[in-house]
Amino acid sequence: MRHPPRSVLAAVAGAVALIGSVTVPVLTASGAVPACSVEYSVTSQWDSGFQGAVKITNNTAAMSSWSLAFDFAGGQKLTQGWNAKWSQSGTTVTAASESYNGSLATGASVSAGFIASWSGSNAVPTSFKLNGTSCNTAVEPSPTPEPTDPADDGPPVLRASGNKLVDAGGATRRLLGVNRSGGEFMCVQGRGIFDGPVDDASVKAIADWKANTVRIPLNEECWLGLSTIDPAYAGANYINAVKDLVAKVKAHGMTPVVELHWTYGQYTGNSAGCSDVHASCQKPMPDMQYTPSFWASVANTFRNDRTVVFDLFNEPYPDRATSTTTQAWQCWRDGGSCPGIGYEVAGMQDLVDSVRGTGATNLILAGGIAYSNDLSQWLTYRPADPAGNLAAAWHVYNFNTCANESCWNSTLAPVAAQVPLVAGEIGENTCAHGFIDQVMKWFDDRGLSYLGWTWNTWDCSSGPSLISSYDGTPTAFGTGLRDHLRALNG
Structure with a gap:
């Protein structure tokens, strides 16, 4: 989704090759x-x-x-x-x-x-x-600690079972909550790590809406600590801030979803968000230079906490660069040299492999093309997951192409019949909630998951924003999601 006005950073080159950890x-x-x-x-x-x-x-x-x-x-x-x-x-x-x-x-x-x-x-x-x-430093591999399950009052360990998300006891679960934007853009702009407070009170305010999930967008250059990012907002400082927010989300019983939003790679073609090679806007696809290393690092960080969900890439749009839908879906899954995209692309299969290569079995979400609004061929091109723990992600706003029940019935329903479906972003730019009310009803009727965009105090027509204050005061748009979540989970 779009964000408030942002600055553009100077260029730097570099190529990351995933090698894992040598201990x-x-x-x-x-x-x-x-x-x-x-x-x-x-x-x-x-x-x-x-x-x-x-x-x-x-x-x-x-x-x-x-x-x-x-x-x-x-x-x-x-x-x-x-x-x-x-x-x-x-x-x-x-x-x-x-x-x-x-x-x-x-x-x-x-x-x-x-x-x-x-x-x-x-x-x-x-x-x-x-x-x-x-x-004394005789070389010998260190044992990998066994993944631990959360306490009874924490969020559940989720896994895909058929077309449902279930917990360790086999009970069906839904991800219902909000996005907490900021980690994707503040650091690359040199303005901090998160937009607004992420203290315990602000996280508790999300829980008070009866949300059970918080999606946290990230920036790969900030996580990897590349030299163009202010060190105060990069590398270990950035990672520790993300880990701290994840811990606060969990402390309030909510599921954290860590998601890659902004990435490296210069794209100036159709619908380009910026001309910058750096991770200062949404790119059509992840890059092979840095993204596999990003996901290997994130997976290593959270692999022993299976309550954390991994959302591979925010809103792919290779369809805007390629000439055919088939090319777009092939690029989405397989990456490589994609028509219309000038950098080497990391496909969804590359990213699944990076996560699973660490031993992490956490639930993975993979959004489709057309800014995650098109899942029409998701089942055909779905990545292979050796852990069998993959769900489809979808985004919808009132201005998207697939923004009516006819499209949902024809393209979403077949996906939701086979795999878990999570609407990682739902919203509208009308400063009202009539559209998301329709989305939530369609998803409720089928027992599916959805997350509102976004828990930030922006103008509701440019965000759109759920809140006017971090104490949880809703905008007119946010009132619809808040009241609905409280009715479901209150």
């Missing part, structure tokens, strides 16, 4: 506890750089400050870091504690991250010293 855990050959343990991981890598992390565990006496040293073995050069004072002299890298994390008790751990350049090879460091003491 060096700390063990001794005899099984004795070493003085210190270091886990070094490469979380994402592209053609000229990579993002890494270290986790330090102190197994000796408590310390009031710490300094970790290791040597890059492949000519890597540190460019930035967080959660430590990072520096490099020659090949030696040093990470010294900050004032807020210097205290390290016996058995305690601390983590820090960095970005560095590389060329030729990206060899993993083989030795580490903590305050001058060697840490």
Whole structure:
């Protein structure tokens, strides 16, 4: 959906290639506890750089400050870091504690991250010293923790069962709630991470509408911490802010849906949202440079919390670039070199593979073409999901092509008969709710899911916006959704 006026950023190039995580855990050959343990991981890598992390565990006496040293073995050069004072002299890298994390008790751990350049090879460091003491770093894979289910009063773990969403007990569930926009555009504009407050009171106000779901749009360049984004709003700072909002949503019993909204790749063709190569507007399709790495990172972040739902890409519109509908659907699923799109596209199958490659089995949503308003060939081109946990996503506004019951009956009903269907965005630009009332009735009659756009205090005709205040005061448009949710779930 469109957003308030936004700025355009300068250009940068780079290519991400998903490599997963390379971890060096700390063990001794005899099984004795070493003085210190270091886990070094490469979380994402592209053609000229990579993002890494270290986790330090102190197994000796408590310390009031710490300094970790290791040597890059492949000519890597540190460019930035967080959660430590990072520096490099020659090949030696040093990470010294900050004032807020210097205290390290016996058995305690601390983590820090960095970005560095590389060329030729990206060899993993083989030795580490903590305050001058060697840490044993024999290479051996770390066990992956088992996914955990939420507490009884938290949101359910959802899975697709036939054409329904069900919880762990097999009971049918519906996703009914709102979108919380901001994470897709504020960071790339250098204005913050979220638009408006995301404190506990503002999240509770959503729950007070009897919503059970909050969809959270994201920006891939901000999540990956690319160099054009202000570091205050990128990388670990951005990821931690998203994780914090997800935790608040869950604390109020609601399902978080993390969704990729704005992506990299220059598109200036039909219906272009901007001419910028950067993730400053809605592009027709995700890009192969960054999007698979984004989803691998997001999936790794939340794979042990199956209450979090993954929405792969906001509103694909390859149909505006290609000359035939068949080409558009092929581009949607398979990606690659798509007619009319100048960058290499990541198809929905690529993104499903990126998520599942991490071991994450979370529910995935995949929206169709024509800004997710066309699902006419979704079943024909649906991506293969080895986890069998895939649902169709659909968006509708009063100005869309498929905005009447005749179209819904002919194109949506066949999809909803076979897989779960979620209307990830519903709205209208009339500042009223007559249209979404029709949408909600059609979806209610079939036990389907829908989320209103958007929980932001914009002008209702330009957003459209559900609220005039973050305390939950509705606009005339929002009153329709609020009263309906309260009637259903009150």
